[in-house]
Amino acid sequence: MTEQQPHSSGTHQDWQRRAAALPLPAAHLIDGRGEPGGGDTFAVVSPRDGRPLTTVASAGEAEVDAAVAAARRAFDHGPWPRLAPADRGRALRALAGLVERHRAELALLISLEMGKPVTEAYDIEMRAVATTFRWYGELADKLADEAPHTPGDALALVTREPVGVVAAVVPWNFPLTMAAWKVAPALAAGCTVVLKPAEQSPLSALRLGALAVEAGLPPGVLNVVAGAGPVAGRALGLHPDVDALAFTGSTEVGRHFLRYAADSNLKRVWLELGGKSPNIVLPDAPDLDKAAATAAWGIFFNQGEMCTAPSRLLVHRSIADRVVDAVAERARTLRIGDPLDPATEMGPLVTAAHRERVLGHIAAAHEDGARLRAGGGTALPETGGHYLRPTVFDRVDPGARLAREEVFGPVLAVLEFDTVEEAVALANDSDYGLAAGLWTSDLSAAHRISRALRAGTVWVNCYEEGDLTVPFGGVKQSGHGRDKSAHALDKYTDLKTTWIQL
Numbered sequence: 001m002t003e004q005q006p007h008s009s010g011t012h013q014d015w016q017r018r019a020a021a022l023p024l025p026a027a028h029l030i031d032g033r034g035e036p037g038g039g040d041t042f043a044v045v046s047p048r049d050g051r052p053l054t055t056v057a058s059a060g061e062a063e064v065d066a067a068v069a070a071a072r073r074a075f076d077h078g079p080w081p082r083l084a085p086a087d088r089g090r091a092l093r094a095l096a097g098l099v100e101r102h103r104a105e106l107a108l109l110i111s112l113e114m115g116k117p118v119t120e121a122y123d124i125e126m127r128a129v130a131t132t133f134r135w136y137g138e139l140a141d142k143l144a145d146e147a148p149h150t151p152g153d154a155l156a157l158v159t160r161e162p163v164g165v166v167a168a169v170v171p172w173n174f175p176l177t178m179a180a181w182k183v184a185p186a187l188a189a190g191c192t193v194v195l196k197p198a199e200q201s202p203l204s205a206l207r208l209g210a211l212a213v214e215a216g217l218p219p220g221v222l223n224v225v226a227g228a229g230p231v232a233g234r235a236l237g238l239h240p241d242v243d244a245l246a247f248t249g250s251t252e253v254g255r256h257f258l259r260y261a262a263d264s265n266l267k268r269v270w271l272e273l274g275g276k277s278p279n280i281v282l283p284d285a286p287d288l289d290k291a292a293a294t295a296a297w298g299i300f301f302n303q304g305e306m307c308t309a310p311s312r313l314l315v316h317r318s319i320a321d322r323v324v325d326a327v328a329e330r331a332r333t334l335r336i337g338d339p340l341d342p343a344t345e346m347g348p349l350v351t352a353a354h355r356e357r358v359l360g361h362i363a364a365a366h367e368d369g370a371r372l373r374a375g376g377g378t379a380l381p382e383t384g385g386h387y388l389r390p391t392v393f394d395r396v397d398p399g400a401r402l403a404r405e406e407v408f409g410p411v412l413a414v415l416e417f418d419t420v421e422e423a424v425a426l427a428n429d430s431d432y433g434l435a436a437g438l439w440t441s442d443l444s445a446a447h448r449i450s451r452a453l454r455a456g457t458v459w460v461n462c463y464e465e466g467d468l469t470v471p472f473g474g475v476k477q478s479g480h481g482r483d484k485s486a487h488a489l490d491k492y493t494d495l496k497t498t499w500i501q502l
């Protein structure tokens with residue numbers, strides 16, 4: 001990792017030079033080989049300037065069939081599920097090593113395709129990806145099955161069996177982290193995988209697939225198909241030979257996957273969906289400046305394109321002016337710019353269409369009577385990129401669209417409250433339940449309120465903290481699966497009972 005460090009602090013020119021010389025992948029990875037497909041392609045447009053970067057093969061049903069067949073063969077007849085877990089672990093750790101060696105290249109692909117600042121892709125996303133493959137590689141041979149206490153004339157075994165062929169369908173906002181959170185535990189469990197990245201961000205995933213082959217994963221163990229959601233994603237959802245499907249994306253598309261499963265083989269479907277996470281600031285927060293700075297960082301990080309973004313700031317009326325002034329000031333000073341410039345703090349939104357959608361949410365907030373405190377419009381029009389100013393609205397009504405709908409962009413809704421009970425009721429008044437933040441110095445209040453919040457993760461006096469030891473996922477319409485930690489293996493294994501009469 002250290003040998004790569006200089007790239008992270010490289011200049012704007014360094015990154016531009018590297019980008020110009022970067023080979024861009026174009027073919028699917030099926031059965032261990034690059035597969036150009038039947039001729040259909042789609043353009044990948046860079047959000048930094050709105051210009052096409054390249055074209056990539058677009059999978060139809062035939063390519064999805066071929067990828068699933070390869071994964072099926074590798075599962076039913078190949079070595080992978082039968083390997084000693086230590087050997088699977090070694091291959092995953094080799095992949096982690098290759099990801100580290102190609103860290104700058106993968107970070108650039110991510111930054112170019114979806115617009116996050118390359119330094120964040122390098123420092124945050126690529127670190128997470130390598131750590132995930134290494135963590136599950138290390139876990140692979142540390143698992144044990146159960147032998148329950150039985151009568152003396154019987155022996156019972158409860159063993160974890162790999163579920164089979166797993167399809168992983170992921171979004172573009174953290175293209176490789178979301179992929180790694182599914183692919184690494186599924187492979188560690190002995191499953192084989194077909195990964196479908198979002199059509200906005202296929203390049204980094206296709207490159208990861210090639211590195212998996214280089215790391216020694218047998219053919220068919222990891223396949224990567226690029227393609228449109230309603231075509232390739234749907235084909236995976238309906239495929240009779242896919243045993244489990246792990247999805248991260250919008251709640252709307254999550255509903256499709258449940259239907260696909262019902263209409264096909266009842267494959268189990270794991271959903272990690274959207275959010276509208278509350279971030280509660282009580283007057284006894286240990287450090288109000290830090291609470292305000294973290295609220296701003298949280299909503300603007302990754303252009304606000306975060307499922308966990310603390311997009312509802314619930315602040316006690318007595319401190320609202322101080323906190324909101326600080327957040328709005330940060331919004332005004334945040335440096336928007338070319339994601340390849342290390343000085344950039346916020347890049348462009350992923351597509352022109354997505355920016356239009358976010359502008360629609362801003363228009364709705366005005367119509368619903370909220371007060372604009374910062375931002376509210378586009379930026380850097382001369383670049384052709386999809387830039388948007390970090391935006392803060394206060395006086396947002398709890399019934400307003402901005403308080404209820406996921407924006408998935410850098411737009412904060414501020415709501416005020418007078419009592420803790422009111423704050424908890426506001427926080428839970430949402431279809432979503434992915435995450436929540438809470439700022440208080442009162443230990444009892446921290447525990448009491450955390451328990452009362454309906455969310456998969458509660459962060460107290462911090463936000464977006466954690467590591468691979470803790471599970472991640474939502475409740476309510478934010479989904480139900482859990483990525484990360486040893487619990488992720490539950491999605492990719494079946495429990496088998498063997499009862500032996502002695």
Ligand code: NAD
Pocket residue numbers: 169170171172173174178196197198199227228229230231232233234237248249250251253254256272273274275306307308406408434473474478479
């Ligand atoms: P999306 O739901 O539009 O797309 C996600 C994936 O589904 C893509 O690969 C896409 O090609 C595919 N897809 C789209 N339509 C499909 C269809 N009809 N059938 C089958 N597949 C289809 O989401 P997005 O725009 O890529 O990402 C943004 C969403 O993802 C937000 O709602 C965000 O909250 C959510 N997200 C959730 C988490 C989490 O862990 N809970 C993490 C990141 C993003």
